[in-house]
Amino acid sequence: MAEVRDGGVGASVPRIDGLDKAAGSARYVEDLYPAGMLHAVLVQSPHAHARILACNLDKARALTGVKAAVSAADFPEKRYGAFVKDEPVLARGMVRYMGEPVAAIAARDLATARAAARLVEIDYEPLQPVVSIDAALADDAPVVHENFDKYVLRKPGRYRRNVFWEVELKEGDVDAAWAQCDAIVEGVYETQAQYHAYLETNGVVAEPDAGGGVTMWASCQSAHHGQTRVAEELGLPMSKVRCIVPRVGGGFGGKHVSNMHSVAAALALKTGAPVKLILTRTEDFEIQRSRHPARVRMRTGAKADGTILAREVELIMDGGAYADESPAVLSFASLMSRGCYRTPNMRVRGKVVYTNKLRAGSFRAFGNPQVTFASESQIDELARKLGMDPVELRLKNVLRDGEHWLGGQQLKRCSAGECLERVRDAVKAAPPLPPAAPGRRRGVGYTFVATICGLMGTSASIHLRGDGTVALATGVVDIGQGSDTVLAQMCAEALKIPVGRVSCGAPDSATSPYNWKTAASRSTYMTGRAVVGAAEHLKQQVFKHASDMLECAEVDLELRPGGKVGIAGVPGREVGFAEIAQRSLFLAGGPIIGTFGLVFDGPPFDPKRATIERFAFDNLGVYIFGAQAAEIEVDEATGKTEVLRGWSAHDVGRAINPASVEGQIEGAFVQGMGYALTEEMVWDGDGKLANPSFADYAVPGAKDTPVAIVPIVLENPDSTGPFGAMGVGEPALAGVAAAVANGIAQAFGGARPHRLPMTPERVLEAIEAGEGRRA
């Protein structure tokens, strides 16, 4: 381990925004109260699937205190979507999920806006809703998007009755390989919709200007994406739309800008006043996004010695009413469905269907938890069939350095095996717990996790201020994961200054350098690279000044700790950043700003190794690896399952802020526990979300969590990462459900639930079915 400087890379610096947040002085969007502000509410559909025959806003508009009411008629007649342009700002002609916004009101206070919403008259012709994957695929299923053939698609493809995107990925010859397998396991694994449950609901304040432009303060995951999307939806040039992101109360993939932002912006433009639209918790459940429900049929075959030869995967995802990020989620899930195993023959067929439910979208680990639950459950089932230890089977087949991921991308390093060994050793070394009470059984389950960090473009600028401190701007939204602190630490390290001399501005599409999104575990890895590049650029300019000031060649200069430049080998001959800045601002050269931008351009998939059809992307990022274990205890009478202890090992390349890395691991592990055991969005037969509140949707509380979650951090530096660092935001969520299921199976002779969440009823049912088989 390299030496850790105070506040630099490798130090667990307290969050630079921590005190402001804990003391209640940090400003989130709902904390903004611009003078003259109006309040907006949405008018939501009471039907999951219905034609809109008429929408009359007259009575709502006539109510005293109402300043504007809008419906689809007030927006350009176009649809939006990253992959399929299928979604209008407000429902146009048809509603496709219960709760879908149809109209919106702006009024002088919230009570008036709500009263006006009740006066909106909408005539609906209810249609039969499609509420499940099976219903969507039925031969006589109602069609969710009857005009799909008119939609613009990013990549051309077939549309077969509600199936709006299909992918296929092949390597080797899976059909021929089965004959060589001594053991084959097959199963169907089903996963549910999970709600992000960030503590702050989505919200936006939009303020118009006299020139027809609008500024939004939005709780979202990208100022630049917010600007792009609202400009497109409102038909405005990007120069007329500005998006600023104040503090964000959690995101987890659920706060990518949606149509509600354009609604608020349109109301602001229409009324000429600032408009605040904050979703209630129930609205946020009903109209934002969920994790995709999925059904994975998987078959894996191996030789008697445990060598895995083949796997076939049929993946069907429920995308809900609009495509949103579904094609990317489907593609990524397909890519992850082989897992960390050297499996020469592989075929994945994936499809995603429309249903009359909330659109599913991005959510921490992005399609990965679904296929990891299937894949890592199945590996344990294979181990049982082969009579092998599940950890040994994993280590026998795990990809090694230099081997290829499914799709052909070469892995410079694959540390999955090392992570699993570390977890196994930690489990073995853990002090034994007091014995389980009678009627309770324990088991330990293991899993690999793999994901990527990278994607798309990003940039950074560093401005040297007159006193020698620096202003770092990146456009990265810190949604709570700690990117402001980590990026400031990297900036401080690169410039050899204390982290306290670095400030991070709020992401602002008008002033921040471009950044795609807070997503894909990319902020540390991608924007960190931009920060390092910008620091190098700034250093070059600083050296130019210093060489003039010290009358020496630039090559003879060195950066010295504390913000100084000196002549190498000559102690004392140095100038400080403040002097250099003063010279640049008032004498010569001009203000010093270091900048750097990059786009992820790693090697694409390899068509010689794999056949890939209709993938949403060509390359992604660098692969990152981990392994997890869960020690569980099941009450045999009730089926209630608890996680007693968890272990989660992740190769992060380099931990820029070790405490933050642990925080990501622990938080994601607990979110994964919710996914494994309790969390499920439930829609009834009419397509109504039955549990849109924290009272009915069970997010883990403090008492539900294990007393010990042991983060194990490996640091194998990545040659492309900033200071060797890679991302860690997502992986610790992805494997927990499989580890828990494997723990249950270990405790009950192989009996396990194949469906999430593993509620007491499902666990009991699985145990009883297992006993029935043995009897």
Added chain:
Amino acid sequence: MSRSDKVVAHLRVNGDEHEVLVAPDATLVTVLRDQLGLTGTKRGCNQGVCGACTVLVDGVAVRSCLTLAALAEGREVVTIEGLRQHRVAEQVIRALVERSAVQCGFCTPGMVASLTDLLQSHPKPSVEDIREGISGNICRCTGYRKIVEAVQGVAAALAESGAREVA
């Protein structure tokens, strides 16, 4: 709502007296945020479940989204803005930050209020006491472990300073 439907409430918040005109059904969180400008108290669910709106009323942690403002008349309300100067809460705030127990921060002010109540009633809490004390405060980011550790640290420091005071 017309003006005549409203009632005058006298609230004592963070030591300051306020005379506010409130709807009879206005909740404390609404008045604190929208009328008194005390935005440190967060509205996470407005359904009495998540705990983000927790404040102290007469020293006891309560959910301000379930408390009618009019019923706080004559009581001592302390929000996060007041807790910054509170002997115990100030240490809780500092410990949460130093132990990296703050991520998105949206639950934190309410968490501070609950933890202050806990430490005042249980100066030497066990891990189970701490988990119980924050069982009504959802945190979606941290997994709670670092919060519990931070509180253990505060309790130890309080015990030490208490022992010094006695000595």
